Amino acid sequence: MPQFTFPSPPPSPEAEVFRAEIRDFLATELKDRAPIDRAQSWNGLDPAFSRKLGQRGWLGLTWPTAYGGHARSNLERYVLLEELLGAGAPVGAHWIAERQSGPSLLRYGTEAQKRAILPRIAAGECFFCIGMSEPDSGSDLASVRTRAVREDGGWRVNGTKLWTTNATHCHFMILFCRTAPADREHRHAGTSQFVVDLTLPGITIRPVRNLVGEHHFNEVVFEDALLPEDALLGQEGEGWSQVTGELAYERSGPERFLSSFRLLVELVRALQPAADERAAIALGRLAAQLVTLRRMSRSVAGLLQAGADPALEAAMVKDLGALVEQAIPEIARDLIAEGPPTPQGRAFAEVLAYTTLHAPSFSLRGGTREILRGIIARGLGLR
C-alpha cells in the first residue's frame, strides 16, 4: 500500500547560522514596512528589494556558480525563503523566476540559454511569469489551444494566456503550448515549452483586475508572434513532463502555508496584553498546524536536496497548507471584537480585510484543491 513518507528534515547547522544573518538583514531592511504591506506576503512587488537580495547573493542560492548561483543547499534556501515570508518581505518580483523558471532552465535549458538568463535572475534583474492557464484551460492544462508552429527561423505563436501574474513586470514568460495537434488518445503529447521574450512584437499584455481591484493578473495575447529558433525550452513534445517536473518546486515551499502569517502576527498583537483562554486555544490549534506543515515542507526540501522527486508530498503540503491559510482569517475575525478605532486595532482590521479578500485564491493558484487531491488519490493507487 503506498504511503506518503516525510522523513525527518536533515539537520543543517549552516542553515541556522544563515538564519541569524537573514534576520539581521531583514530587521534593518524592513524596519519601516507597515503590517498591511507585509500582509501581501509573496504578492508584494519591489524590484529594488529583489535586486538587493541578488546583490547579497541570495537569489539562485542553490544553482551552480557557473550560472551566477551560489552552490548552497536546499535547506539553506528553505531557511531564506521562510525568513523572508515570516517577515513579510516584498519578494514577488523575483519569486517565480527564482522558484521555478530558473530551476527549469537549469534542468532543460541549452548551455546558451542558461548562460544568457540564469545570472540575470540570480542578480535580481530578470523576472519571469508562468504561461500555462488559458481562457478555456484552467485545471485541465492539457486542453491548451495556444499553438506554436515551426517555420523558417523559428516558431509562430497564436493564442491567449490568462491569469498571468505580474506579466507587465516580467522580462520573460515560460510558455506552455501545443506544437502538434491535440490527440484524444494521448492528451499530454504534442506540447512544448518556450522561453518567451515578452518585448517581442505580436505579444499584447492586458490587465485583469482581481475582486479587490488590484492588478496582478494579466491576459497575454499572442498574434503571429515570431519566436526565434532557440526559444524552445527542452525537447519539442515534452512540455507535459517538463511542466510536471516543476511541481515539487512550485508546491512544497513555505509560501504554501504562510500566505496568511501576517494576520497571525497582528492577531497576537491585538490579543496583548492578556488573551483569554478561548483565544489562546484557537491560536494554539493554528500554530500546531503551522509547526507540523513547516516540518513537512522542510522534509520535502531535504528530499529535493537528496535528488528525489517529491511531487506527491508537495501536493499534500499545498493542500494542507491552503486549509490553514484559509482558516486563519476565519478564526482571527472571531477572536477580536470590533471596537472604537485604535492604531493597533486598525492594523489588525486592515490585515484581516486584506487576508479575507485574498483567501479564496489560496486553494486555486498553483493547482486547485480538487486537482491536488486527485494527484494524491493517484499516488494512493486509486486512479
Place this chain on the structure above:
Amino acid sequence: MSCPEDDAGVPLRETADRLLADLLTPQARARIAAGEWPDDLWSALAEAGLPAAILPEAAGGFGVPVADALSLLTVAGRHALPLPLADTMLAGLALARAGLPVPDGPLAVAEGADATLDAAGRATGRAWGVAWGRHARAVVVPAEGPDGPRLVALPRDALAIEPGTGIAGDPRDAVRFEAVAAPSAPAPFGAPALRAAGAATRALMMAGALGAVSAMTTAYAQERRQFGRALGQFQAVQQNLAVLAGQAASAAAAADLAAEAVDAWGPGLMPALAAAKVRTGEAAGQGAAIAHQVHGAIGFTQEHRLHLFTRRLWAWRDEFGREAEWALLLGRHLIAAGPDGLWPAITAA
C-alpha cells in the same frame, strides 16, 4: 530518526512489526478483550527487548537513542497493540532518569494523580486513567514531598484498584493508596513534563494507527464495488481518501517531532510536544471519521477490525491531555512571545 540510512530505529521497528503480526492473532485479541493478561505475549515482547529499548544501558537498555526507541510506538499503533508497551517505556524512562530501579514487567504511568509523600517516604493519594493499572508491576506517579516534587514507583500489591474500561475497551483503572512505602527520588522533571512525555507516546501511537487506517481504507475502497465500479473510482470517495492520507501524513510528521522533542528534552520540549499532541489528536478525529464513512456499515461491526484502530485513536487523543489542553499551553506560549517573537517561536518549536 534523523536520516533513514543510519536510523537505529529501522531494525527495531522491523522486529516489532514481525513480532506483533505473529502474536496478535484474532484469538489472542479475544483473550485480551475478555480480560485475560496474556503473559506469553508480554514475555515475547520483553524477550525481543521492546519495553527496555528506551532505557539507558545502565538501566538494562541497549544504547538506542530515545527517539528511535519511541518510534517503536508507531509500530504498536499500526497493530492496534492491546498491551501497555507505551506506558512501560514511559515509566521506565522516567524511573531511569530519576535514578530509580526499573522493575521487570509491565509498568504504568498515571495520566492524572493527586499524591503526597510524607517525611518517611510513604505515599498517599489517588490516581486515575491508569492504563493497564491492574496488571502493572508498579504505577509511576509524581508526588509532592516535604522537600519538593518527587517521582514515586508505587508497587501494585499496595494499591486499591477500581477497575475501569476506556473507550477502546482496554483497562483504564483508578487507584488509591494510603501511607504506602514506595521507592521515590527527586523528580528529574516536573509533573507537566511527565504528562508531556505521556502525550508524546499517544501521538506516536496515533500516527501509527492512522497510517494503518489510511492503508486499510484505501484498500477497502479498491475492493468494494457499488454501481458497477470500485468505491475508489468515485471522485467524492477519492477526495476523502486523499484527505485521510493527508491527515495520516501530518500525524506522522507531528509524531516524529514529538519523539525528537522527548529525546532532546530541552527548553523546546513543551511547545513542540503541545503542537504534536494537538495535531495528531485532530488528525485522529478527522481520519477516523473518513475511515468509517468509506467503510460503511461493515466498518461499524465488531466483526470488522476497523474499530480496533478507531476506538484506540479516540482513546489516545484523549489521554495525557486533549487537543484543547495542549493548544492552550501552546497558544499562551506564543502570546507571551508577542507579535515580534511569534515567528522565532514557530521556528524554534
